[in-house]
Amino acid sequence: MENQVEEIKKKLDIVEVINRMVPLKKRGRHHVACCPFHQEKTPSFIVSPELQIYKCFGCGKAGDVFSFYQEFNRVDFKDALEDLAKLAGVKLVYRGRLSGEEAKRKNLYELNREVARFYHYILVKHSLGNEALKYLEDRGIKRETIKKFVLGFAPRDSRVTLQYLTKKGFKPETLWESGTFGKSQYGNKNYDRFAGRIIFPQIDFRDRVVAFAGRILPSNTNKEMAKYINSPETAVYHKSQMFFGLNLAKEAIKKEKTVLVVEGELDMISPFQAGIENVVAIKGTALTEEQLQLIKRYTDSLILGLDSDFAGNKAMIRSIELADKMDFDLKVLDLEGKYKDPDEAVNKDLDFFKQQLKKAKTIWDFILESSLKNYGIDSPRGKKLILSTVLPFLVKISNRVIQSDYLKKTAQTINSDLDSVVAEFEKYESNQQVNLEIIKKQETRKQKPETREEKLEERLMEIILRLRKPGKIAKNIDWQTIRFKKISEELVKMKKFSGSKLASKLAPELRESFNDLYLRAQEDQSSAEERKKEREKIIKQLEEIKLKARLLELSGIIAHLEASKKVRKIAKIEAEYAQTLKRLAELQRA
């Protein structure tokens, strides 16, 4: 396996691969872009063809073609390996047991695809699907849309589907594992959980069918049947990572730089069909961290088009907090109580829908306004209720400026003075933050502070790495920081300098540090002349630091010797002290 990874790496150029996902611009020896992993306006994401790595100087994300592919597409190593092998034209050879879990998942994807195809065929081509097709058309869903979303109908008689799949060679175990089919307790018969339902295949952003959702036909009056059912979690389906429609919406999301998040399949399909293509659906009202990370690849602006009382939902508060921390710009689509959901709004008044989308309010405004509507400010109780709704959100705002703006707004809204609102806020916050403070303290303690000397040496190394023969300068410097000392040793040993060769000689923990330096060196926009001046200045500053440290040391020794009356020794030390002082004065004069 390791050899295959190397083989794939050799055949692929990291610049070409990343360029497919994030358009890169050439700049000097590197290719750059605005970082796909954090929000920025000027590019600090750098790809080096020479080292075959990427590095973001904004958020610190760095790695090779594999880690980029994994991170960007949110896939695990095995998936990245498969995809990149395909891209490189390398045939993967699986050895031994490795394939167990993998084979299972592969089977499930294949089965799901086949099931989706079959249901779709029944819906659009077979008389068994007539009623379902008519229902969808009555709801305004066009043929073209049905095809795009591979909508389907599961025949009422499970045997029809099961016979087809058995003929295709799928084994009963795979059928059960897919969650689509079950085994009845009596008579040991297999059945289709979705039988008699209109089918919405759940297709992930990599175009794989991972699960199904099914709706009963309107003619079905059996009260015991749920209107909608979903596949259970399986080896290939994780609700918390899934966005319905993302496979079709991702281009539009990138283009529009924002995404509308709605709750059900039809609420996603209707706007999409009406030309508002930057829309995805989730199950339930909460966004998970995985979903937020996934959508972050495409945009950092979210418009929530969810059930209007979502704000009272604890899971949603957590989602909003997460999104805010991840620097999402959060807005809320307000249908002003006129329509119950986006599907209805789009079908009844598309212009209104578009207009409300444009007018989407910031989440904080929305929460304040909706709690005002719910509780009113006529009674102290109403004001209290508003505060108790709003404060949990306000304490979660990570930006202090925005937070204080909203505190003011809240005070105005409930006709109260700012001081008492702030007091309530602080009371609430202090209860929340006791634990947080402890964690924060522990975190800061872990990072050891960089000394001025270390910083200067780092910059010096950066400058030196731009030289054709860095070893020549590096060897004359008395490096104090271990990592620069080690890098310098390698530099000195090298006859002909090459960044990639040096990187390969360093221990892994040093390599990262070197790669950083080397990339930054190449990115340095100053002229060679300027760099030379800076280099000389830093060398001087470093010597100054060293001399001053020595003076301090010597004066300590002198004091000690004086105390113990060792006069002869003092003379010698004092001589060195004077020498050092003289040297320092010279240096400072120059």
Ligand SMILES: [Zn+2]
């Ligand atoms: Zn970044």
